[in-house]
Amino acid sequence: xxxxxxxxxxxQLLRERILTGAYxxxxxxxxxxxxxxxxxxxxxxxxxxxxxxxxxxVANVAYKGAVVAGVGLGELRERVEYRAVLETWLLNAAIPFxxxxxxxxxxxxxxxxxSCTLEEWSALNWxxxxxLYRRAGKPFVLDALRQLHERIERYLRVHLQxxxxxxxxxxxxxxxxxxxxxxxVQRATAALNAHILNVSDTLVAxxxxxxxxxxxxxxxxxGASARSGGADVPSAVPLPENHAEGGGAGQDSVPGGLDSAKxxxx
Amino acid sequence: xxxxxxxxxxxQLLRERILTGAYxxxxxxxxxxxxxxxxxxxxxxxxxxxxxxxxxxVANVAYKGAVVAGVGLGELRERVEYRAVLETWLLNAAIPFxxxxxxxxxxxxxxxxxSCTLEEWSALNWxxxxxLYRRAGKPFVLDALRQLHERIERYLRVHLQxxxxxxxxxxxxxxxxxxxxxxxVQRATAALNAHILNVSDTLVAxxxxxxxxxxxxxxxxxGASARSGGADVPSAVPLPENHAEGGGAGQDSVPGGLDSAKxxxx
DNA sequence: GATGCGCGGATCGGATCCAATTCATGCATG
DNA sequence: CATGCATGAATTGGATCCGATCCGCGCATC
Numbered sequence: 001x002x003x004x005x006x007x008x009x010x011x012q013l014l015r016e017r018i019l020t021g022a023y024x025x026x027x028x029x030x031x032x033x034x035x036x037x038x039x040x041x042x043x044x045x046x047x048x049x050x051x052x053x054x055x056x057x058v059a060n061v062a063y064k065g066a067v068v069a070g071v072g073l074g075e076l077r078e079r080v081e082y083r084a085v086l087e088t089w090l091l092n093a094a095i096p097f098x099x100x101x102x103x104x105x106x107x108x109x110x111x112x113x114x115s116c117t118l119e120e121w122s123a124l125n126w127x128x129x130x131x132l133y134r135r136a137g138k139p140f141v142l143d144a145l146r147q148l149h150e151r152i153e154r155y156l157r158v159h160l161q162x163x164x165x166x167x168x169x170x171x172x173x174x175x176x177x178x179x180x181x182x183x184x185v186q187r188a189t190a191a192l193n194a195h196i197l198n199v200s201d202t203l204v205a206x207x208x209x210x211x212x213x214x215x216x217x218x219x220x221x222x223g224a225s226a227r228s229g230g231a232d233v234p235s236a237v238p239l240p241e242n243h244a245e246g247g248g249a250g251q252d253s254v255p256g257g258l259d260s261a262k263x264x265x266x
Numbered sequence: 267x268x269x270x271x272x273x274x275x276x277x278q279l280l281r282e283r284i285l286t287g288a289y290x291x292x293x294x295x296x297x298x299x300x301x302x303x304x305x306x307x308x309x310x311x312x313x314x315x316x317x318x319x320x321x322x323x324v325a326n327v328a329y330k331g332a333v334v335a336g337v338g339l340g341e342l343r344e345r346v347e348y349r350a351v352l353e354t355w356l357l358n359a360a361i362p363f364x365x366x367x368x369x370x371x372x373x374x375x376x377x378x379x380x381s382c383t384l385e386e387w388s389a390l391n392w393x394x395x396x397x398l399y400r401r402a403g404k405p406f407v408l409d410a411l412r413q414l415h416e417r418i419e420r421y422l423r424v425h426l427q428x429x430x431x432x433x434x435x436x437x438x439x440x441x442x443x444x445x446x447x448x449x450x451v452q453r454a455t456a457a458l459n460a461h462i463l464n465v466s467d468t469l470v471a472x473x474x475x476x477x478x479x480x481x482x483x484x485x486x487x488x489g490a491s492a493r494s495g496g497a498d499v500p501s502a503v504p505l506p507e508n509h510a511e512g513g514g515a516g517q518d519s520v521p522g523g524l525d526s527a528k529x530x531x532x
Numbered sequence: 533g534a535t536g537c538g539c540g541g542a543t544c545g546g547a548t549c550c551a552a553t554t555c556a557t558g559c560a561t562g
Numbered sequence: 563c564a565t566g567c568a569t570g571a572a573t574t575g576g577a578t579c580c581g582a583t584c585c586g587c588g589c590a591t592c
Contacts (some may be wrong), residue, residue: 005328005575007316030542041577044307046545047316050273054320062271063544064581078406085355140344144410271545297574307547312575329553329574 005041011048013038018057018068020119021154025070029058051260056151071151073208079152080200086145087196088189090133095185097135103181106131118161122153128173132180158210159203169199272306277314279304284323284334286385287420291336295324322417340472345418346466352411353462354455356399361451363401369447372397376439384427388419394439398446398530424476425469435465 014034017023029049031042038045053060059069071079109128113121126149133142160166170193179188280300295315297308304311319326325335337345375394379387392415399408426432438461445454472496 003328007575008328032542041542042575043578047313047575050313050317051320054317061270062274064585065544075406078404081404085351089351138344138347140341141348185503215399250280273545298572308574309546309548313545330555331574 005044007044007047007051010034010038010044011051013051013104014048015055015057018052019150021157022087023068025068027068029066029068031065046259054100055147071155073204073211076152076155076207077200077204079148080196080203083145083148084193084196084200086141086148087129087133088193089142090136090138090145091180091192092185092189093137094133094137095180095183095188097137098132098180098183099135102131102135103177106177106180110170110177113166113170115175118157121160121166125169126153132176144184155207156203159199159206162206162210163202165199165202169195172198268306270519272310273313273317276300276304276306276310277317280314280318281321281323284318285416287423289334290329291334293334295332295334297331318347319330321413337421339470339477341448342418342421342473343470344464345414346462346469349411349414349418350459350462350466352407352414353395353497354459356402356404356407356411357446357458359404360399360402361449361454363403363447364398368397369443372446376436376443379432379439383422387426387432388423390417391435392416392487398442404521407505421473422465422469425465425472428472428476429468431465431468435461438464 014023014029021027031049035042035045045151049058049060049066052058053066057069058066060066106128109124109131113124113128116124126146129149130142130146133145136142152210160169176188176191176195179191180186280289280295289295297311297315301308301311315324315326315332318324319332323335324332372394375390375397379390381396382390386397392412396408396412396416399411402408426435438457442454442457442461445457457461
């Protein structure tokens, strides 16, 4: 191993930090600080930031820097609906091919989820869902779905923490699994759809509440200078302001969405 | 303007060249040649390649370089089905909100498509479809769909050229538009679904035929060696082969799919 | 006292230079 | 004659240096 380039390592590290929420929305990612922390030059850091920019995880602005791209409320809702559409489709396609082994594996995952940390829960949640869809034979779509899951995950985490929604989710999972065992495509997809959309409503509500409670993002000032104590999550500097709250419906957290993908077609 | 970095310019240029098919699947993108041709150093080229790698357009391999990522037959089929699912969903959501102005605009686009080049046709085709979905109020999904369109486009182009499928497509479009005018959600989505999947079958078949006809990919490499005359699409030279044809069903053109997005989760 | 301007630190983007890796060719050897 | 290994060119990846841009601060001016 260790065959991969430094850019890839940096990109993976930053990706994890963003997806786990260690780097909150809107946080500025300074090249210098990161390169210093990770012991590499700024070049691989820059490449990593560009990569993450293409993935939509950060917003790059020329000569200003990169900030962790947040997801607006409307977009969050949209993503959850998107998730519901994809998952019901995949489940519908997969059920006929589901074998006992697959279902048993899924059940094992459910049992694991009974007692685990919140971080583990997220990963297991994805594994459970993916286990049900793998037989659909659509790896490309499955990968797109995985990415979608990842992007929603961090918001879902805070939501679960607040609402203690895990028991409900577990019950849903068991029900869905049972309907899959019964090969009841109609009811299974309906239950799945309800499961996802149900989360959606409460999720959007709790995220909204959280943002209302602290409308001014707690941008932290950097200070990579402070060397006291072991800095676990080091380089992170708040960034120059930017509350260009584009009025209108739904409040977006960060201006940048996916910018690099935006191109004008003649 | 001109406020964007050189990396962004290079990325956009390469993107267009790949999506239009100027750079065929499997072509090696050499940093040195590109930087020389575009008059920049290798650094912004590298960043652009990494960006495109994150988008899945090229496959980056450490210390080996980047090649234009092809789409395997199975994956192509999958993408078209994916497209059908997204488009029917969006149309379904949009129809209630479609106003006469939207429908008239769509009809104008159809008329434009009657007589235009193949390049223009692709762009107009997207604009027509997008016009029908915009009212769904799902910009994020619409953007994802646009990307999906772009990736299929180049294969569709050759397909249309071979099969002369444009008249059929036009008829489909007119029918779909009429059903939208009638607010007949059921029939409209059904017609749309058939329209897309119908293309799918013949598309996959023709791509397969094309690949069977020339199984050994004419790998070319980019580069601007020939200085005579205005070289619009830089010269092309063969490249190290690599036909690690993983047996199994469906032949993949290029090993790399979207690699940078692949990460092992503990 | 408010406003416009210029300067300087901080940060980013790009170019050049150097190290690391891969592949191919050719030679030695069994 | 086939096979394994060394050596070299070609190419990529990373580090350092330099110019460009942005932002905040202070000062002059009205």
